[in-house]
Structures are given as C-alpha cells and as structure tokens.
Amino acid sequence: MDHVSGCGGGFPAGGVPVSSTKRWAAAAIALFAALGVAAAPPAGAQQQPQQQQQDNRARDRVVSAYFADWDVYGRGYRVSDIPVDKINTIQYAFGVPTFDKATGAVGCGILDPWADYQQVYYGGAGSVDGIADNPNDPNQHLFGNFNQLRNLKAAHPGLKVEISLGGWSKSTWFASVAATADRRAAFVKSCVDTFILGNLPTGGWPAGAGGPGAAAGVFDGIDIDWEYPTKLGAGNVDYGPADRHNATLLFQEFRRQLDELGATTKAHYLLTAALPAATGSTADFELAAAVRSLDWANVMTYDYNVPSGQLSAPNTLFRPDWRDPKADDPTWNTTGTVAHYLRSGVPANKIVVGVPFYGNEYLRVPGADHGLYQKADNSGQDGNSLAWDAKPQPSYHDLVDVAKVVDKNGKGGNGFTRYWDWSAGEPWIFSAAQNHHLCGGTNPDGSCASPYQATTTTTITYDDPAAMAERTNLVRAAGLRGVMAWEISQDSDDHALTAKLATLLPPSGPPGPPRQPLPPVVSQVPTTDPVVFVTIDDGWTTPADGQRLLLDQQAKPTMFVLPDxxxxxxxxxxxxxxxxxxxxxxxVSHRDLTTLPEAEQQKEICGARDRNATTFGETPSLLRPPYGSYNTDTQRAAAACGMHAIVNWDAVVADGKISYYNGSLKAGDIILLHFTANLATDVQVALDAAKAAGLHPAQLTSYLH
Known part of the structure; x- marks a missing residue:
C-alpha cells in the first residue's frame, strides 16, 4: 500500500485535499522568495540566453558521493560497483589528522592501509578493469581501493576524486593541528605529500605496496570534514572558541599550498569541506570567510533527527514541519539551511546540498499518526550490527534489497505501509508488528553479548527517489552547485537514488568543442631565486611619497589597478x-566575482583589460580577483580574457604591519599592499622584511609569463 499523510491525517495517493495543496504552494512561494530565485533581473541588465545559462550550470554541476574505505567489508561494495555514469565526484573517506602532544609533530595519516592500498585483487574479480593484481611484481606499488580509483579515473577521464579528512570519529586532532600557523602549514604539507603527491608509507604487505609517488594521480583534491570546530564531537581534543577562526585559516592554508602545487603541475586541485546544517554552521565556522577558500561546500543537510532522540521524526526534513521538536528554528530543514547559507554570504554556486542514503528506525512507537512524531523506545538497537532490523539507521539498500519493506515502486512491503509527510516533504513506513533481532548488552569488543528477539511497532523515516527529486529541483531553482550523498554503498542495487540525482548532470552525447585550459591560481611562485614580489591594488589614493619611494628603491611593483x-x-x-x-x-568595478555569473565576470575582467591596455600600452595578462575571491567561472572568464594566471598573495602589509599566511617571508612570496595614504610606510615595511629574509623585490610578470 502507498499512502500520503497530511498534518495528523492520512489520504490516499493522489487524493491530497485542496487545503494541503494550498499550504504546500504557499510554503514553496515563501521559500523561493526567501532565496531570491524568483526575483526579476534589474531593468536593462544583459542576460545570457536561458538555454546557455542552463547549459553552463549543468556543465558545472556537482553530483558527488562519499565512498568509505570500510565499504569493502560489510556489504562487500567495491570501487567497481560505483555507478560512475551517474556522478562526477567521489569523496573517499577517510584520511586522519594526527598530532603528538609530546613532540608537537603533526601528520596526515592513512586510516586503513589494507583497504586503502594493500588489498590484492586476485584473478581480476571485482576490479575495475578486470585485470588481476600481482603482489610479486616489483613495479606494482598500489593495490586496494586507491588502485581501483586510479583505474576508474582512467576509464572515466571526467571523474574527480578527493580524499576526505576527519569525519565524525576521526576529527580528534583537528583543533590541535589548526591551532598555529606552523602546525597548519606542516599539517597541510603532510596531507598534500601523502594524498596528492601519493607518497605512501611502506612496510606492509605486499612488500612493494606504498613508497614515493605510489598513489600519485589518485586524488584531485582534498575535502575537509572537521566535525566540529569549538565542539567535543566524538572525542575531539583541545577544542575551544579559537577553532572557529582557525578553521578559516586552515582552509586558507590548504588553498595556498594546493594552488602553489598547481602552479607547477598546471592543474587546479579541488578544496571542499563538509559543513553542518542549520545555525550550527555559523556557530562553528566563519561561514562566508571559510567558504571563500573552497571550490564548494558539502552541506550536511541531514541528521536533523536521529534515533537517539527518541522521537520518530524524519532524519532530514526538506521543508519545515510544525511537529518537529525544533520547528521554531527556520533553518532546521534543507531549504531553511540553504537560505541561511545564502543570507550568511555564501554564493549559491558554492552550495552543494547533502542527502542521506539511510534512514532512522524507531521501535515501540504508538500507532497514532501512523507512528510519526511519536515517543520511541529504541532499547536493544545495535549500531555495530549489519542486520537491518537491529540498526538504528538502516540504509536504503537495506530497506529495498534486503528487507524488502520498500519495493522498487516505492510502496511499503512485508507488513509496512508507506506514507508521505507533506509538511517535511519526506516519506516514512510504519508496521504495527515487526520482528527485530536486538541486543541486551555488548562485549568489550563491541559484539552483542545477549541477543534477543522482540516484535514491536516500527517506524522508519528515510529518503526515496521522490525526496531526491525535491533536492534536485531546489538546486535548479536556486542556482546551487549540486548535490552530495552519504554514502554511495547505501543506495539500492539499481542505484535508484543516485539516478535521480544524476538528472542534474548534462545529458551524454557527442563531445563539445575543447575547453580552454584554466589559468592557475598562485599566491607564491616556486623559485629558488632570492626574490619576493610586491603587488599593489586599487589606485584610488595616489600619495607622492609612496611613488617616490617606489621609484627610489626600484621596487618593481605589479599594479593591480582599477581603470576608473x-x-x-x-x-x-x-x-x-x-x-x-x-x-x-x-x-572594472571591484565586485566579488563569485557572486556573478560567468558572463558578468568576463565583462568585468575583459573590460578592465581593454581599458588598462589603452592607458598603459600593454595588455594585462594577470588577474587579481577582488578580495582574492574566485571560482571555476572566474577561471573560465579569465581564460576567455587572455589571463595567464590568477594572482593572490601570501603576505599582506597594511597600516605599517606585515602578516604572513605561512609564518615568515620566503623566496617567491607575493606581498599584497594597497594604494593608500600609508603607501610609503607599507612599502618600506615590505622592503625591510624582504631584506631581513635575504630577499629582494622582482617583477612578478617576468616569473609568471
């Protein structure tokens, strides 16, 4: 049977009363008004053709999913099982921040060496390419999931793979490694060394596994899953209020080092982060500032309610539900969280909406309202169990393929009836009598010491393809970057949830024209020459003493100036x-480029290029985006305008003081100043700092051209 439910009553599918429909429509209109997606363009504004806008957005959309290293154990889900035709990004979980309190040493470690790069695929069974590993081959240094991911990328060149760091139980040392500039720099360097450059530990089996460059080319970037700054989480150490700003600085350091490497490899390395939903996002992170360093944010719009809460409520709410315990918080749902991110200054094209491929299971619930929003008694559930009827959070695969309590048409089965919560926009199933294999106590190793069976009323809230469609519609309507799922092995065997998310991607077909290479983003120039680069922005103030000092000291500045x-x-x-x-x-106008569509960014960049070329007689080929803020659209627009590189900075001088992103001034650093009344003082501070470090100013363009 398949039913839908309004607020407190059940209605047959297709028989929603007019009042419920009007309430839903009113809520949708209010949502889109809050998001600003219904706003008309300003009078006279030039717009891209609608189809071109849609094509550009689809081209840049992210449909990503986490793949956990432990997937190869319980379900036996392997890299070769990933529906790679339906996603374009994989976040591999997890790498681990490490810190030694005795020595102060920081690191970026491997969570499970065997699953990650030591597991041998004999006979080719389960491998991506059908080719067996050879542990006796002295030239094979990569096995396991890492090797399979590399093979998967070779077969699908458009696929991107990131290493995700931390997670709920492995964020222990984030606060420690982010606490100082030196620790941040060392930690990021370790992560880049281990996962981007692929220098893996040795000493395991096969004997040849690991070593320098063994995993090179597997990962295209880094995803940071710090759960959560300022909070204990699952056992975080040394957490405190300083974490909030330190997280921003950590993201900046990742961006700096990834861009520095990219300048030498001619590649753009992704940097993303898994960020919390609701107002917790701004409590834990300096949201707008933190996201500025990211390609996008994977917003964890799920786990609003969990089984330990003892109320049979949806795991993730798409819209507000007045019955929810936190209904008075307008951000306590997916659409409200998205609106909160936008209001907090996060650009729409950096927001990726998270969806769970699992649900919440509640036991011993009263039957009122078909078991939804009822007091539950979940005693006996076992988070270590693989049995669907013992888990607090069964996967969609459990519900559809194992228990068959939801059929492939979305209807309830095996004693369960499906309902739809029109307020929250989520399905649930209810059974008046369901047998469960439960646990009355555990052994020290986590196994069940006293199993028993019980028949109870059962409510399971979950997400299905209809719930996925709500998210994809939201992404389209609000111009968001895309969707993310935790996690891919939890989908049904026919990939029903992933397939619905994949509708955001452009349809497959003949390849289009070749894309112009994207200019690299640099904040430091790799060089052994004892040089630094003085760059000065804007130009509204023109102090004579600053000009004289620049001329006298032959500082050779690069001037990122505004034509007006x-x-x-x-x-x-x-x-x-x-x-x-x-x-x-x-x-042209010093606007934050990430708030503009690509066509508008191109007008800003090309317009300034042409006007500066007329004034100075040389055509600019370097772009400094205002506020250092850029995205992929910025890189494409810059390429279209003939920019060779996007230039940020590694040190800043303002009001007579110098600050460093990496602790000190080094060869190749780019220093940011501004044309202000303090220009002479700031220039002298920069030159003195360079001299103290044994460096002298050089012209940036001669090193980047």
Missing part, C-alpha cells in the same frame, strides 16, 4: 610604469 581609479591620475601610474612597474587586471 587610474583615470583620476593617469600620470601617477604611467610614471611608475616607465620605471619598471607593470599594470595588470583588477576588474
């Missing part, structure tokens, strides 16, 4: 240019 500012005093800047300074691109 230059027009106020062009001779000031052309005099500097004649003495060796170079004028580059800082956009």
């Amino acid at each position: 500012a230059v027009a106020n005093n062009p001779g000031y800047f052309t005099t500097l240019e004649a003495a060796g300074a170079v004028a580059e691109d800082h956009t």
Whole structure:
C-alpha cells in the first residue's frame, strides 16, 4: 500500500485535499522568495540566453558521493560497483589528522592501509578493469581501493576524486593541528605529500605496496570534514572558541599550498569541506570567510533527527514541519539551511546540498499518526550490527534489497505501509508488528553479548527517489552547485537514488568543442631565486611619497589597478610604469566575482583589460580577483580574457604591519599592499622584511609569463 499523510491525517495517493495543496504552494512561494530565485533581473541588465545559462550550470554541476574505505567489508561494495555514469565526484573517506602532544609533530595519516592500498585483487574479480593484481611484481606499488580509483579515473577521464579528512570519529586532532600557523602549514604539507603527491608509507604487505609517488594521480583534491570546530564531537581534543577562526585559516592554508602545487603541475586541485546544517554552521565556522577558500561546500543537510532522540521524526526534513521538536528554528530543514547559507554570504554556486542514503528506525512507537512524531523506545538497537532490523539507521539498500519493506515502486512491503509527510516533504513506513533481532548488552569488543528477539511497532523515516527529486529541483531553482550523498554503498542495487540525482548532470552525447585550459591560481611562485614580489591594488589614493619611494628603491611593483581609479591620475601610474612597474587586471568595478555569473565576470575582467591596455600600452595578462575571491567561472572568464594566471598573495602589509599566511617571508612570496595614504610606510615595511629574509623585490610578470 502507498499512502500520503497530511498534518495528523492520512489520504490516499493522489487524493491530497485542496487545503494541503494550498499550504504546500504557499510554503514553496515563501521559500523561493526567501532565496531570491524568483526575483526579476534589474531593468536593462544583459542576460545570457536561458538555454546557455542552463547549459553552463549543468556543465558545472556537482553530483558527488562519499565512498568509505570500510565499504569493502560489510556489504562487500567495491570501487567497481560505483555507478560512475551517474556522478562526477567521489569523496573517499577517510584520511586522519594526527598530532603528538609530546613532540608537537603533526601528520596526515592513512586510516586503513589494507583497504586503502594493500588489498590484492586476485584473478581480476571485482576490479575495475578486470585485470588481476600481482603482489610479486616489483613495479606494482598500489593495490586496494586507491588502485581501483586510479583505474576508474582512467576509464572515466571526467571523474574527480578527493580524499576526505576527519569525519565524525576521526576529527580528534583537528583543533590541535589548526591551532598555529606552523602546525597548519606542516599539517597541510603532510596531507598534500601523502594524498596528492601519493607518497605512501611502506612496510606492509605486499612488500612493494606504498613508497614515493605510489598513489600519485589518485586524488584531485582534498575535502575537509572537521566535525566540529569549538565542539567535543566524538572525542575531539583541545577544542575551544579559537577553532572557529582557525578553521578559516586552515582552509586558507590548504588553498595556498594546493594552488602553489598547481602552479607547477598546471592543474587546479579541488578544496571542499563538509559543513553542518542549520545555525550550527555559523556557530562553528566563519561561514562566508571559510567558504571563500573552497571550490564548494558539502552541506550536511541531514541528521536533523536521529534515533537517539527518541522521537520518530524524519532524519532530514526538506521543508519545515510544525511537529518537529525544533520547528521554531527556520533553518532546521534543507531549504531553511540553504537560505541561511545564502543570507550568511555564501554564493549559491558554492552550495552543494547533502542527502542521506539511510534512514532512522524507531521501535515501540504508538500507532497514532501512523507512528510519526511519536515517543520511541529504541532499547536493544545495535549500531555495530549489519542486520537491518537491529540498526538504528538502516540504509536504503537495506530497506529495498534486503528487507524488502520498500519495493522498487516505492510502496511499503512485508507488513509496512508507506506514507508521505507533506509538511517535511519526506516519506516514512510504519508496521504495527515487526520482528527485530536486538541486543541486551555488548562485549568489550563491541559484539552483542545477549541477543534477543522482540516484535514491536516500527517506524522508519528515510529518503526515496521522490525526496531526491525535491533536492534536485531546489538546486535548479536556486542556482546551487549540486548535490552530495552519504554514502554511495547505501543506495539500492539499481542505484535508484543516485539516478535521480544524476538528472542534474548534462545529458551524454557527442563531445563539445575543447575547453580552454584554466589559468592557475598562485599566491607564491616556486623559485629558488632570492626574490619576493610586491603587488599593489586599487589606485584610488595616489600619495607622492609612496611613488617616490617606489621609484627610489626600484621596487618593481605589479599594479593591480582599477581603470576608473587610474583615470583620476593617469600620470601617477604611467610614471611608475616607465620605471619598471607593470599594470595588470583588477576588474572594472571591484565586485566579488563569485557572486556573478560567468558572463558578468568576463565583462568585468575583459573590460578592465581593454581599458588598462589603452592607458598603459600593454595588455594585462594577470588577474587579481577582488578580495582574492574566485571560482571555476572566474577561471573560465579569465581564460576567455587572455589571463595567464590568477594572482593572490601570501603576505599582506597594511597600516605599517606585515602578516604572513605561512609564518615568515620566503623566496617567491607575493606581498599584497594597497594604494593608500600609508603607501610609503607599507612599502618600506615590505622592503625591510624582504631584506631581513635575504630577499629582494622582482617583477612578478617576468616569473609568471
């Protein structure tokens, strides 16, 4: 049977009363008004053709899923089982932050060496390419999941794979490794060394497993899953209020080192993070500042309710439900969380909506309202069990393929009836009498010491393809980046949930024209020359003493100037240019480019390029995005405007003080200053710091061109 439920009553499918439909429509209109997705463009604004906008968004959409290293154990789910035709990004869980309190040593470790890179696939069974591993081959250094992921990428060149760091139970040392600039730099370097460069530990079996470069090419970036700054979580150490800002600094350090590596490899390395839902996001993170360093944020819009809460409520709510214990919090649902992110300054194209491929199971619930929002008694559930009827959170695979309590048409089965919560926008199933294999106590190793059986009323809240469709519609309507699932092995055998998410991706077909290579993002130039690079932004203030000092000291600055500012005093800047300074691109109007569509970004960049070329006689080829904020659209727009690189910075001088992103000034560092009344003081501070470090200023363009 398949039923839907309104607030307190059940209605046959297709028989929703008019009042419920109106309530749903009103809620949807209010949501879209809050998100601003219904707003008309400003009068006179130039718009991309609708189809082009849709094509661009689909091209950049993210449909990602986590794959856990332990999937190869319980369900026996392997990399070769991943429906790679339905996703474009995999987050591999997990790598582990490490910290030695006695020595202060930080590290970025392997969680499970055997599953990650030592498991041998004999005979080719279960492997991606059908080719067997050979543990006796002295030239094979990669096995296990890492090897299979590399083979999967070889077969699907558009696929991206990230290593995810931390998670609920392995965020123990994040606060410690993020606490100081030196620790952050060392931790990020260790992560890049282990997972991006692929330098794996040796000493296991097969004897040849691991070693320098063994996993090179497996991972295209890093996903940070710190659960959670400022909180104990599952046993975090040394957590405290400072974590909130330290998380921002940690993200910046990851971005800096990944971009630095990318400048040498001509690659863009992804940086993402799993961030919490609701107001916890802004309590734990400096949301807008933290996301600025990311390609996108995987928003964990699930686990609003969990079985330990003892109320049979949805795991994830798409919309608010007045019956929920936290109904007074408008962010306590997926759409409310998205609105909260947008209001907090996170660009829509950096928001990836999370979905769970598992549900919540509640026992001994009263039958009122078909078991939804009722007091539950979940005693006997066993989080270590693989049995669907003992788990607090059974997977969609458990419900459809194992227990068959939900059939492939979405209807309830084996004694369960399906209902739909129109307020929350989520399904649930209810059984008045269901047998469960439970546990009355555990052994020290976590196994069950006293199993027993009981027949109880049972409610299971979960997500199905209809719930997935709500999320994909939200992504389209609000212009979000995409969707993310935890986790891929929990989907049904026919990949029903993933298939619904995949509708966000562009349809397959003949390949389009080749894409222009994206310019690298640099904040430090890899060089052994004893040089630093002085860069000065904007140009609204033109102090004579600052100009004299630049000329006297032959500082060779790179000027990222605004055309309108230059027009106020062009001779000031052309005099500097004649003495060796170079004028580059800082956009027309100094807007945060990540808030603009690609076409508008291109107008900002190309417009400034053309005007500066007219003034200075040389066409800019370097872009400094305002506020250092950029995304993939920025890189594409910059490429279309002929930019060779996007330039950020590694040190800042302001108000006579210098600050470093990496603890000290080093060869190749790019220093940011501004044309302000304090320019002379700031230039002198930069030059003194360079001299103290045994460095001298050089012209940036000669190193980047």
